[in-house]
Amino acid sequence: MTDHLTSIQTGLRSELRQLVRSQLHLLLEQGNLEGAKALLVPVKPVDIAEVIEGLPESMQVIAFRLLSKAEAIEVYEHLEPTTQQALLQKFKHQEVLDIVDKMSPDDRARLFDELPAKIVRRLLPQLSPHERQATAILLGYEEATAGRIMTPEYISLKETLTVAQTLERIRNLANASEVIYYLYVTDTSRHLAGIVSLRDLVISSPDTALGDIMTRDVICVHTDTDQEEVARMIQRYDLLAVPVVDREQRLVGIVTVDDVIDILQQEATEDIYALGGVQSDGDNYFQINLVTVVRKRVVWLLVLLFTNTVTGSIIKSQEDVIAKMAILTAFIPLLTGTGGNVGAQSSTVVIRGLNTDQIKDLGSGKVIFREGMAGILLGLILGGLAMIWAYLILKTHFLVAFSVGISLVGIAFLASVAGSFLPFLFRSVGLDPALMSAPFITTVVDVLGVFIYFTIARTILGL
Known part of the structure; x- marks a missing residue:
């Protein structure tokens, strides 16, 4: 019941923000600044920040200047880094100082991390002595550490x-x-x-x-x-x-x-992006320009493109088998696709376990063994179903169907072991398991999976 009420309240607040945004947009278009200012009075700072982010850039600075100084500082702290930077470029110098000097030290340090170095060098000396010292101390610690994200404001x-x-x-x-x-x-x-x-x-x-x-x-x-x-x-x-x-x-x-x-x-978002082969620097993905979007996504797509060329080369090397039994090629997408899904499942649970320390006491050996056994069981189930489907529905030769079933067992086992082993390997050498695992699992499953399939088919069919 409580969860249901919470869901309803969340939905109502979301609808309220959309309503405020549309009304604010209309009032600013009409030049009714007093009406726009009155509209924002009962709205909470965090909601105002989201409303402002949804406005066109030309209206964002106008809406922000309608706020009182105290409220403007609180709203500014809730804005996305890209919006913060965009507003700073449009503010007068004194406006910038008034906002930045009154921010919490940890929020100010986070902002300075996002700003170009030349702007930070210009702003830092002009802060009040106390705030300048507090910010300099925080910026002196390494990024992503407790010292960098802490606040010195305590009793x-x-x-x-x-x-x-x-x-x-x-x-x-x-x-x-x-x-x-x-x-x-x-x-x-x-x-x-x-x-x-x-x-x-x-x-x-x-x-x-x-x-x-x-x-x-x-x-x-x-x-x-x-x-x-x-x-x-x-x-x-x-x-x-x-x-x-x-x-x-x-x-x-x-x-x-x-x-x-x-x-x-932020960490969950980065891990989810990484699992999809997208590099993330903590920015809001939908607020960065198209060129940056392409740059973040193209690296691993090129890796996968190269992988597919290797897979194609392996298939080409089996021309004599394919010439005698062309039906074998029809099952390649099924085998590699299923193997990729099994590997993705294994890597996802292992990466999540690494991030939450849930598998800390088990050790890598037990985790990999467990996932390998799961891969065999999954392979037996999926391979059996694939064999029945190929033999009874597609009317394929029994030995071909049997080759598909046995290959799927081997590929599922391989994918599970790779999906659980690679995150441990990359973490041990200081690389991000989430970002590195997905493309390498695809590489292993595609290349070795096709090789396993044709090797088994050759053996069983006597080709």
């Missing part, structure tokens, strides 16, 4: 403070912190000593010292921890934020759950 306390003193401090610093549900206790050298939840504070006596109620066994990550590992940790322990410490265990920032959701979505 740090000493364990000698009482609950009453802490609550007063929270009131004074709440606006300067991104999260107040967790409070971090540090010593005089900023070493992370413990953590206190807002709930613990509320239910504790005002005179109680933080040292008496804080949790000393703190889950934390280091600045060089990979962002995917940070996301998995927050997901595993159901945290709203995780503290980030440097090599000396000094608290330097926190990673919040909203950033983790963005990371998980």
Whole structure:
């Protein structure tokens, strides 16, 4: 029931955004800026961002300038990087500074990662000293690490403070912190000593010292921890934020759950694109220009084109077999297509298992063996059905049908082993398993599959 209500609410919000977008577009066309401004007042910033992204480029900057300064900053943080860059190019210099200087440090660092280096070099020195220092620190860490995605906006306390003193401090610093549900206790050298939840504070006596109620066994990550590992940790322990410490265990920032959701979505999108042989740099695929789209897709298509020429060469080398039994060629698409599907299934479950650590305890050997056995069973089922279909429906010679069935068992086994082995191989040498596996599985199945088929056919038919 809850899922159904959530689905209905999501659908209604989507329809509302489409309605606002169409009305905003009409009002801007008519030049009714007051009406457009009034239309956006009750709309949430994240929805305004999506509405603006759906407008023509010429209208995006007009719609953005209708927002108040505080709302404009929040909306800007929700925009796609391509839209952010497009707006910056149309803003006046002071407008750019006003927006960028007020952004959260982690969002600003993410924006600077997307902007051309010459623009970043021009903007960074003109930020306020505090924001410039915070941004420079984040940009000093490697990309896709906890240090790069963290925010330095958190509340740090000493364990000698009482609950009453802490609550007063929270009131004074709440606006300067991104999260107040967790409070971090540090010593005089900023070493992370413990953590206190807002709930613990509320239910504790005002005179109680933080040292008496804080949790000393703190889950934390280091600045060089990979962002995917940070996301998995927050997901595993159901945290709203995780503290980030440097090599000396000094608290330097926190990673919040909203950033983790963005990371998980980005990583999942990249993996899905990679499984289709499309290179992704985290951009919105449908907002990049056509030339870039072609460049991202052409590499592996060329690899597959080369694969097909190799497969064609193998088929050509079997001209004497084909001349005697031309019907054999009719089953090549069935065998290679089925093998490719089996291999894709194996690689998909293994890649997903690698990303979620579900197969960490099994080891590569057990996983490959398990998938190999699954391939044999699948091959027996599919091969049996293919043999019956070829013999009874197509009225093919029994030995030809038998060759197809036996070949399908071998190809399914080969595809399963390749689909489970290749992700481990590519990961061990530092390559992306998702991006590399799909085209190589196709290569293995097409080339070796056709070779296996004709070898078996030669043997069984005595050609």
